[in-house]
Amino acid sequence: MDLSAFLRILLFCAYLPVTECLFLHQENVTDLILPSYDYIVVGGGIAGLVVANRLSEDPDVTVLILEAGEPQVYAGLVGHGWNPEYDWNITTAPQEFLDNRTRWYNLGHVVGGGSVLNGLVVTRGAKVEYDAWQALGNPGWGWRGLLPYFKKSETFVDDVDPDDASALHIQPDMSVHGTSGPLEVAYPKFFYNQSNSFLHGVSELGIPLLNDANAGVSAGAMIVPATISAQNQSRTDSRTAYLDRVLNRPNLHLASGQTVTRILVGTDGTAPIIVPPFGHLKRAHGVEVVAAAGAILSPVLLQVSGIGPAPILDELNVTVQVDLPGVGQNLQDHPMVEAFYNYTEPGLFSTRNLTGATLQEAEAEYFTNHTGPWTAPLISTTAFPSLRSLTSNWSTILRNISSSSAARYLPSGPGQHPAVLRGYAQQRQQLLRLLSRNDVGALEIMADSVGTLTIANHHPFSRGTVRALSSDILSHGSVASNLALDPRYCSQPEDCQVLVEGLLFNGRIIGTGAMQQLAPRPPAPWDATVAGPEPVNETALLEAVRGWLTTEFHPCGTTSMMPIELGGVVDPRLMVYGMQNLRVVDAGIIPLIPAAHLQAAVYAIAEKAADMIKEDHGASTSGSPPDTPSAWKPSPSNPADPPHSAGIPSGGKESPKQAN
């Protein structure tokens, strides 16, 4: 038996009688699988594991999760910025509004999905951004409707050292946080001094300092909490939080290494759906299917199953089951640019110093005491300036956008549809309103310890597409080669202009007294923005933005929750229009991207969805006891486990693909 198979079994089976180990391995999945399940969840990422956990709380209900990836072996990620072993290896189409180059597009292919790879950052965005979801035709999905589920998903711990708390304005408002949910959220035990400099710098520029990043106002600067355990500061993810501790439920099965290739729709549209995954499983029957394959792969799966824009299905030679123009449209993401200002102050301590003996000390301190620099995620210091506080050009930018035609920037060709255009026009109205407010972030600035101020446009107007290229998503060897993903970054040109304004703002931050103490020495082209005698060449900055721009890993919108006449794919109960027993529950249902990293929203969406599914099947939703630490299953841990894999500083090597 090889080591990874051994670890896998250890992770899932130790301490449990074999018959209760409901992890279906490749070797015996065909023997153990039931002939039919009440629910089949496609994709065991964030949303899939949350939904499966909640539905299987009822012992009379059977649930199967089909996940393409395998459980990770934690040790594989120690000290490495990125491990492609758990990635779908997808690249985008050439970005014609940038520089015609393609971009890597990282997505988790592993039990736990994106939560196993992500940068740990926990942000929710602003109240009014969720209220905009409601205004787009989704009663119950505003901030008030979601807050109980943000709380239900987390155990939020504030145990920050009082000196750090007062220096860094960390004063969480516990009324908006949960204290008994499965996912542990906490602050790190170590802050680089540069966090302090950054907060002082932006506050010199009038950006408010927020005590809690997640209380409903996001425009400001703040220390963000992370998905880490307060006990030992290791990564928490959807697997550790929602799966590992319920593996003793005989009614919950997880089959890994099973790529679902199609959802078979019965001729009357109401028949039980059959999901034939590739590999060892021939087929699995579910009374209801929940697609939770993520914002890129759920729409591809729907399309090859005959649910999507008829012109695209025709091109694929797939029989149209439901003509749904919105499937794979309305793709939104946060375009991101890393900018370097290289702090050179002698004696400064940064992740660069974590080499040699210093690294060994940090490791020892982590494993012995769970303190020190190894507990610090790459990013814990951010600012989300509103458009007004970012640039005096804000009103011109908004005016220019509102006077441009909504249709002009949407993609043309098959799949384009008046309903999608109407939905987009309504989103633009919401966006213009949000961006004129003081309490909504327009841009994110992420400050690390070595001198990178990474910016991302958090309210883009550009919309992309994703589509299947073949009816067999596994032909040509991999899923990645059977889909076309085009984020169409900066198809609305103002999206890039906001990033240029972001670089100019970075220059002002670097110019503040607090930041000058770090002795920043930015290389070209970033040096041009830092106050000097020369006027800034904005053409050169725009060129730099177009060359450096990449994803912040926040795809959503491709199976939007909106009315069908606005190009929506699911209704407010997340049922796919035209289907009786198929829902989508993942980041794809987000109709309008919030100014936030998406994981907190996805956990909340999935918690809310699980309650709705239970309600629709006549189950009570209030009786389920909250998960408490005492209900935890012992999780055998490898003593060599790193604290949180990809989020770890990589000993001086700043990977451009470092997770955010």
Ligand SMILES: Cc1cc2nc3c(=O)[nH]c(=O)nc-3n(C[C@H](O)[C@H](O)[C@H](O)COP(=O)(O)OP(=O)(O)OC[C@H]3O[C@@H](n4cnc5c(N)ncnc54)[C@H](O)[C@@H]3O)c2cc1C
């Ligand atoms: C590198 C990276 C860094 C990130 N950093 C942050 C961060 O710091 N903070 C934050 O809030 N968010 C971050 N995110 C985003 C966040 O992780 C995602 O928004 C979130 O994981 C989306 O959840 P999901 O359930 O929609 O999809 P996922 O978590 O992607 O889960 C989808 C699952 O479905 C599986 N699947 C797909 N197709 C099939 C199929 N056909 N058959 C079977 N299984 C299938 C996939 O393997 C995957 O496990 C990051 C994401 C990435 C990739």
Ligand SMILES: *[C@@H]1O[C@H](CO)[C@@H](O)[C@H](O)[C@H]1NC(C)=O
């Ligand atoms: C399933 O297969 C795994 C791996 O071969 C094995 O360890 C486990 O005991 C099997 N489970 C059952 C119930 O047979």
Ligand SMILES: *[C@@H]1O[C@H](CO)[C@@H](O)[C@H](O)[C@H]1NC(C)=O
């Ligand atoms: C992605 O590439 C890595 C390394 O080449 C490989 O290990 C992994 O299996 C690939 N992922 C998929 C889904 O094929």
Ligand SMILES: *[C@@H]1O[C@H](CO)[C@@H](O)[C@H](O)[C@H]1NC(C)=O
């Ligand atoms: C990208 O390609 C298009 C079409 O081939 C071309 O018109 C455009 O000038 C190119 N843009 C850049 C920046 O090279």
Ligand SMILES: *[C@@H]1O[C@H](CO)[C@@H](O)[C@H](O)[C@H]1NC(C)=O
């Ligand atoms: C669809 O069928 C036509 C005719 O058989 C064929 O030429 C075409 O390549 C097929 N398209 C796809 C995407 O398979």
Ligand SMILES: *[C@@H]1O[C@H](CO)[C@@H](O)[C@H](O)[C@H]1NC(C)=O
């Ligand atoms: C500045 O930092 C970047 C990123 O860490 C690095 O690639 C670059 O070489 C540095 N430039 C100088 C002049 O030190």
Ligand SMILES: *[C@@H]1O[C@H](CO)[C@@H](O)[C@H](O)[C@H]1NC(C)=O
């Ligand atoms: C960190 O390393 C830099 C050189 O890379 C050095 O100038 C600095 O003094 C080191 N900081 C500490 C605290 O040792």
Ligand SMILES: *[C@@H]1O[C@H](CO)[C@@H](O)[C@H](O)[C@H]1NC(C)=O
């Ligand atoms: C932060 O700065 C203080 C005061 O200059 C210094 O004593 C301390 O060692 C620094 N901490 C780190 C982690 O660099």
Ligand SMILES: *[C@@H]1O[C@H](CO)[C@@H](O)[C@H](O)[C@H]1NC(C)=O
């Ligand atoms: C752990 O903490 C104790 C008490 O503060 C300290 O004496 C010890 O040196 C620390 N161990 C490591 C490895 O840092």
Ligand SMILES: *[C@@H]1O[C@H](CO)[C@@H](O)[C@H](O)[C@H]1NC(C)=O
């Ligand atoms: C933004 O406004 C400034 C003056 O405040 C001007 O110099 C600059 O050109 C404007 N930028 C754009 C892109 O219009």
Ligand SMILES: *[C@@H]1O[C@H](CO)[C@@H](O)[C@H](O)[C@H]1NC(C)=O
């Ligand atoms: C607004 O649009 C005009 C006309 O296209 C352009 O000259 C100007 O630079 C734009 N200004 C901003 C701030 O977007």
Ligand SMILES: *[C@@H]1O[C@H](CO)[C@@H](O)[C@H](O)[C@H]1NC(C)=O
């Ligand atoms: C500004 O930058 C562009 C692109 O790099 C360059 O072509 C142009 O000559 C520069 N303008 C000035 C005034 O330096």
Ligand SMILES: *[C@@H]1O[C@H](CO)[C@@H](O)[C@H](O)[C@H]1NC(C)=O
């Ligand atoms: C951290 O604690 C959790 C439980 O709180 C445990 O599952 C995990 O294995 C521990 N990790 C390390 C590295 O000690």
